[in-house]
Amino acid sequence: MLVQATHKLRHAPARNKSKHLFHRGKAVFPDGTTRATVDKEPFPIYAQRGEGAYLFDVDGNRFLDVNNNFTTLIHGHGFAPVSEAVVDLLRTGTCFANPTEHEIALAELLTARIPAMERVRFVNSGTEAVMFAIKAARAYTGRPGIARIEGAYHGAYDWAEAGQGISPGEAGWEPAPVATPTYRGTPPSVAEEVHLLRFNDVEGLERSLSAVSDRVACILIDPMPSRAGLIHPEPAFIEALSAAARKYGILILADEVLNLRQGYAGASARYGLKPDLITAGKIIGGGFPIGAIGGREEVMRVFGTEGAKPVLPQGGTFSANPVSMVAGRAAMEAMTQGAFDRLEEMGDRLRAGLGASIARYDAPFSVTGAASLFRIHPKRVAPIEFRDAYMNGAEVSLARRMSHHFLDRGILLPFAAAACLSTAMVDADIDFILSAFDAFLDAENQSGRESAQ
Incomplete structure (x- = not known):
């Protein structure tokens, strides 16, 4: 198993304080928050602090952060x-x-x-x-x-x-x-x-x-x-x-x-x-x-x-x-040349590992990106232009299930946007992402078999 002891699997972490804060936010902000890019499915995760590669929310949950404020934090949190x-x-x-x-x-x-x-x-x-x-x-x-x-x-x-x-x-x-x-x-x-x-x-x-x-x-x-x-x-x-x-x-x-x-x-x-x-x-x-x-x-x-x-x-x-x-x-x-090289090596290993899981399950996914950036598409063929990348209704649902699965396992994966690595990450974090994706494909595969019976 790829996941190490520091990355215990979990499901549906409690987020009661985040839910309460969103309720407060809706009384003062037109949309409950001040950025249209904030994921509200069904309500945002409110951050309390960041530490290295991890974000801690107000409910005490710990997440591996591959959003990094939409690719901003190349060194992670609290550098x-x-x-x-x-x-x-x-x-x-x-x-x-x-x-x-x-x-x-x-x-x-x-x-x-x-x-x-x-x-x-x-x-x-x-x-x-x-x-x-x-x-x-x-x-x-x-x-x-x-x-x-x-x-x-x-x-x-x-x-x-x-x-x-x-x-x-x-x-x-x-x-x-x-x-x-x-x-x-x-x-x-x-x-x-x-x-x-x-x-x-x-x-x-x-x-x-x-x-x-x-x-x-x-x-x-x-x-x-x-x-x-x-x-x-x-x-x-x-x-x-x-x-x-x-x-x-x-x-x-x-x-x-x-x-x-x-x-x-x-x-x-x-x-x-x-x-x-x-x-x-x-x-x-x-x-x-x-x-x-x-x-x-x-x-x-x-x-x-x-x-x-x-x-x-x-x-x-x-x-x-x-x-x-x-x-x-x-x-x-x-961000020396060596720091960029290390990020690229981790990115290459991650994208290759994601691709290997896709091939193993013959799953309807593909991966794009370079260096420290990656994006998982709910499409069999990697897009070469926007029209290829545009998701239909079924693909949106599949991508949502994947995003929720990652969240339940303790990973903040942005929905329909670029994910990224940070210099604060280590090899075990890459393994954690790969394990979570592999588990998602396995669950989808089992669900498909059960539906066919």
Whole structure:
């Protein structure tokens, strides 16, 4: 048996305090919580504290955390170098109207590692980073529109989210993807300036861009679209996208807010993409709010001044605040090449083990991901684009059963999103995940046999 003594199996842990807190939350929040991404099946798990690879809830339950606040906590919870750096800083002040040396230190670290980040600006979230990167592309090219990948998630800026949630049968799905506003009341003009591309669709790429090339400022692309399926980019698609961008004078904007954790130099470098602009967030803040816009020095000049006025003004009361800068630097300094290599080794072993279980049971599942990221799909064939990854009703039910099974066994597995490893994990944690998945497939197999009798 793969599970060690520290990972005792359990079923349906009590969550009475979480249930009570959700009841309180519904009296003050429109949806009971303040984030749409919080799983409420049937109510959220309220965290009390984190320790290394584990999260402890208010009811005293202990969970192996492979959510890590949606891939942010690359070192897990309570990472000592970050905690110590922040505690020292809190005594001297947390934010100023003036710049500090801390922002220079983190910027020097990032620009030294990430080839596409010749210059950088700090903001407070991934959404804000993508928003200002799009604005920078517009300011540099003088064009209003953007192209983006169907189904990918890039935060809550109107133009970045248009077309991300289309479902089969809805307007904008067939025959080719057409951007539609994400929420009611969005100005129609937003969708008119957003042009959707299908990921890994080499043939359709040129056709889609050629018709609107004179209006498109940038191609917004997550090198491995997470929300759209955590899908591996085909080399031919990366080459075709790069060629089309050069041909039409369109900037490439790589959103690595999530996928920067794929390696020491990030995801674009891993897959041969050479963006003009790049966004980062999550892991670069050490668990504190952060976002960053980087890019070629020539393009980043739009944030500078021409005379007394910047071409693109960008401020933010908490941008480059010392807490996020110091925490981010401590977290990133600990992410050496060796630390990334170890995470990748664990990720490779996990994905291979999941695949072996799927093959052993001939189960209707597949696995995508790379480095420290993985996603289990309730589909026999691993998706290569968003349309392949989209789940029908039966697949949603199967994925829900899997998520609940993991939860009952003491593992926080995000539903229909990227799961991730942290440097706080050890080999026994990988075994624990594999054992839980194997037990789930065995239970599903037995249930199927009983239903057939």
